Amino acid sequence: MNGEIGVAGVAIHAPPRTDSRSLEESIYAVTWAALRDGGFDIDDVEGIVVAGNDELDGRAIAVMMASGPVGGVDRDILSTPSAAEHAFVLAALRIASGQFANQLVVAWNPLEVDSFSDALKVGTDPYFHRALPQDELATHGLQAAVLEAKVPGVREAATAIVRKNRIQGAIAYPDRSIGVMETVFIASGRPTRWPLTDTMVAPPAFGLVAMILGSKEYLSGRKVKNVSWIRGLGWATEPGFIGDRDLSTVPSLDAARKQAYRAAGVKDASTFDVAEIADATPYQELLAYEGLGICKRNAWIKHVASGATARGGKLPVNLSGGALSFNPVFCAGLVRIAEAANQVRGRAGNHQVPNARRALAHAASGPAMHYNTVVVMEGGRS
Amino acid sequence: MKPPRVGIIGIGQSEFKARRDDANYPELVREGVTLALADAKRELKDMDAVVYSLAPDALLGIGNAERLGVDAVGARNKRFMRINTGGATGISSVITGWTHIASGECDIVLVAGADKVGESGDSQTILNKIWDPTYERALPLGTITMLAMSAVRAMHKYGLTEEDMARVTVKNRANAAKNPKAHLRKVVTMQEVMASRYIAWPIKLLDACPQSSGGAAVVMASEKYIKANKLDAVWVSGVGHCSESYYMGDRMGKKIMADHADAHALARSFERSYKMAGIKNPTKQVHVAELYAPFSNTEYHAIEAAGVCKLGGSLAMMREGFFDLGGKIPVNPSGGTLCTNAIAVSALVRAAEVTLQVWGRAGEHQVKGARVGIASGNGGDHQFFGTMVIES
Amino acid sequence: MELIKRKESWNIGYDHALGETASYFFARVRDHAEIYGRRDPKSGRVLVPPRAFSDQTLEPTTDWVKVGPGGRIEAFTIVYEEFKTLPNPPYAFGYVLLDGADTAIGGFFRGIDLTDPAKAAKQLAIGTRVSTRFADERKGSVLDFWFELEGKRGKGGKSGGETAVGYE
Secondary structure (H helix, E strand, O other): OOOEEEEEEEEEOOOOOOOOOHHHHHHHHHHHHHHHHHHHHHHHOOEEEOOOOOOHHOOHHHHHHOOOOOOOOOOOEEEEOOOHHHHHHHHHHHHHOOOOOOOEHHHHHOOEOOOHHHHHHOOOOOOOOOOOOOHHHHHHHHHHHHHHHHOOOHHHHHHHHHHHHHHHHHOOOOOOOOOOOOOOHHHHOOOOOEEEOOOOOOOOOOOEEEEEEEHHHHHHHHOOOEEEEEEEEEEEOOOOHHHHOOOOOOHHHHHHHHHHHHHHOOOOOHOOOOOEOOOOHHHHHHEEEEEEEOOOOHHHHHHHHHHOOOOOOOOEEEEOOHHHHHHHHHHHHHHHHHHHHHHOOOOOHHHHOOOOOOEEEEEEOOOOOOOEEEEEEEEOOO | OOOOOEEEEEEEOOOOEEEOOOOOOHHHHHHHHHHHHHHHHHHHHOOEEEEEHHHHOHHHHOOHHHHHHOOOOOOOOOOOEOOOOOOOHHHHHHHHHHHHHHHOOOEEEEEEEEEEEHOOOOHHHHHOOOOOOOOOOOOOOHHHHHHHHHHHHHHHHHHHOOOHHHHHHHHHHHHHHHOOOOOOOOOOOOHHHHOOOOOEOEEEEHOOOOOEEEEEEEEEEEEEHHHOOOOOOOEEEEEEEEEEOOOOOOOOOOOOOOOOOHHHHHHHHHHHHHHHHHOOHHHHHOOOEOOOOOOOOHHHHHHOOOOOOOOOOHHHHHHHOOOOOOOEEEEEOOOOOHHHHHHHHHHEEEEEEEHHHHHHHHHHOOOOOOEEEEEEEEEEOOOEEEEEEEEE | OOOOOOOOOOOOOOOOOHHHHHHHHHHHHHOOEEEEEOOOOOOOOOOOOOOEEEEOOOOOOOEEEEEEEEEEEEEEEEEOOOOOOOOOOEEEEEEEEEOOOOOOOEEEEEOOOOOOOOHHHHOOOOOOOOEEOOOOOOOOOOHHHEEEEEEOOOOOOOOOOOOOOOOO
C-alpha cells in the first residue's frame, strides 16, 4: 500500500439510553467526538466511509439517513454494509490511492429492532436454510459445537476467556461492561444456542464508533500527536453457505493475517504489546489465537490458564473487555480496531498498557467469523 | 506520489430480462463474472480482490446477500468487501475497484454483482422504505414519485414538457434495439410514449425504467500487470463522488444549495472526475456518455450536470439530435438505465458500456471514434452520485 | 424441467427513537395543530421539518420557529398507479414551503379533482398558495395534516369527497 496512514482521532460510544436521541443524532455525536479527539473540524474531512446494517437500522439503504450526521453533504461518501471494519479498510485504501489526504470512518449498531435474531436471520439463504432457526448466534453456536468435538476440554479455555474479558471490561469500562465474571456462574449459564450459554455471550448493545485516518503528510502537516500508524492490513472472507465450511478452522483469518503480517514485517505475534481480538463468543477468540499465531489449539487450555493473554500477561488480549463485555454486534469489529489504535496512541484510559508500541487488531463479522480483518498498528514516530 | 494507472481489461453483462427463474441469485452473479473473466482472459484464481456490488438487501430478500455471492465471485479467503450507495452502487463499486489498485494494495480486481428486481414483487414498496421513518416514511414516496417531482420542478424552471421527456424514451429505445444485452428493446414512437398511462404525473409508463434481473462484472488491473501480461485495456482517468442532503425538501424553498430540478451533487462529482482526468471542456473533450437516468426526464439534468451545457440548455439540444447515437455527444447509446435497470449493477453497466465504447467494441450501438467516455450513477433519494472518465 | 419458486416475506418490527427535536415537532402537531421548524444559525435557514442539526453545516440548530399555516407548493406529483401497501390511486402529494420556512415539507394535497391529470397539474402548479389543514383527531404523525388550495375550505377530520388516505 502506498504511503503511511495513521489513525488520529477515535470515539467509541455506548449511549445509556436508546430513546433520547434518534440514531441520526447519535451518529452526529460520535462523529463530532472523533473529530474533536483528533483536533479536527468537519471542514477538514475530505471523504467518508460508513457502515451500517440495513436490517438492524430498519432502513432499506442505511447510508441515506446516515450521510447527514457524518458530514456527507457535498462530500465523497461511500458505504460498506458487509462489515464495519471494511469501512476502515476502504478508508485506508482511499488515502493510499492519493485521492484523499484523510477519511472519516463511522459505524454503528442500534437497538431499535424488535428482534435481533429475526433481523439477522434473514441473512440465511432462502433456497435451502431459511426455514431453519439459523440466526447469527446459532451459527456461532455451530462453530462452538464443532470445536468442542474437535478439541477436548476446550470449554475450560472458553470459560476462562469469558472470565478474563469480563474482569478486564469491568476495569476498562465499569459502567458499560456487563456479564458475570465468576467461573462457576459462567459455567452454569442457561444454554441459549448450545453449547453457548447466556453467560458466554453478551447481549446486543447500542454502540457507535468513529475514527479519523490521515496520510503521513497530512498528519505531519497538522502536527497531530497521538497517531496510530497502520503497518499492515489484511482482510478476507469465508464462503457463505455454512455447510461448505469446516467451522473448526478459519482459513480466511489465516489469509488476512498473512497479508497484514507480511506488510508489517511481523514474523511472530510475540512482537505485539497488546491485542484486541474478535470475541463474539470465547471460541472465536480461541480460533483467533491460532489464526493470528498467538497459540495453537493443542496449547489453548494451558496458554489461557497461564494468564499470558490476560492483563499483565505477555500479550494481553481484549483489555477493553471485548465483545464479551460490550457487544455492539455490527460495529464490534471496528471497536476492536479503535481500541487497539487507542493503545498505541496512549489514549486507552484505565486499560492502557504502559508504553504500548505495537498493537494487533482483529475484527470478525458475520455468522461464525465470516469476515476477518487484521490490522497491525504502531505508535511513535514513523 | 503518482498512483499507479488503472485499466479495465474485461467486462461482462447478462442479457437482462424481467425475471430469471432459471437461476438463483448467486448463479446470476456467476453469470456476469464468467463473461467478464472470459473477456479479460483471466481466471478467478488470478484475482487479488473482489469488490461486490449490491444495493438494498430488501430487493433480493436476503440480508447481507453478498455473503452468498462469495463463491460466485471466487472470493474464498480473498480480499472482499461490499459497497452500497443505493442506485449508484455499481459505479461506486467500480471506483472502489480503482481504489484497491491505485492504493498499491492489489494488481488485479474483480468488481461484480447481480440483481433480481423482478423477484421483489413490487420494488416501489421496498423503495418506499428507503425514506427515514422520522418524517417521510409515512408518505407514499418512491423513486418514481421522487423523480416525478423533479420533473415538475424542471417544467417550472426550464419549461420541460412531456414531449421532451418522451423524446428521451424514443432515443433510448432506438439505441436499446441495437444492444443485445438491454432489457426493453422494442422501438417506440413519441405517440406511444405520450399515450402510455400515467404512473406518477408527469411520468408515464414509457418514461420509466423496467425491473430487470441479471449480473454484470468488470475486471480491472494495474498498468504494471497489464504490461507484464501483455493485455489490452482501456484506462480509468477520472473518478469522483459527491452527495446531497437526504432531505428533498431542502432542495426546494429558499437559500438552496441544490435544486431538486437539477443534479447539483452530480455536477460536483463530475467536477472531481474531470479534474483528475484533466478535462476542462467536456463539450469538446467527451465523445460518449452513459448517464444513469431511470426516468426520461432525469436524463436532462444528468447531461447538464456533466457540464456539456448550461442548466436548462439540454432540452433544445435533445430536440436537435445532439445526444442521438449519430449526434455530437451520444448519451446512453446502450439504451441506458431507462431500458435496463437491475438496480445493484445498473451503474456498473454504465461503466461497462463506456468501456466497450472507447474500446471500439460496442457492436451495433458503437459511437464512431469514441475515445473518451463518461459514466455516472445515482443513488438514494437522488442523493449519492458517482462519476468516471474512461478513455482508450 | 420443473422450476420451483418459494415465497418469503420479511416481518421485522422496529421502535425508532425520534429524538427530542422530532418528538417536539410531533407533539406540537398532535396537541396544538401547529408546525415548527428549527433555525440553522450558520446558513440562517429555518429547516422544516426540524432537525437537531443542519446536515449542510453540521452545526446544531437553535431556535424554534412556528411556520405556516399558509404556504406555497414547491413540488407535486399525482399518482395513478397502484403499489402494494401504498394508498389507492389517484392521490396527489408533494412538498410545501410553509410561510416562515426555508425548506419544504412533504404532505398530501386534498380537495382537488384528479380525474383530468393536465387540469389537476395546473391547479397544483409550483407557486400555488395552499393552507395546512389538520385532522380533528391527531396521532403525532405527518398524516395528521395535509394541504388544500388556499381559498378552499375543506372539512376537518378526514377530508370529505376524496380518497381518505389515512393508513398505518
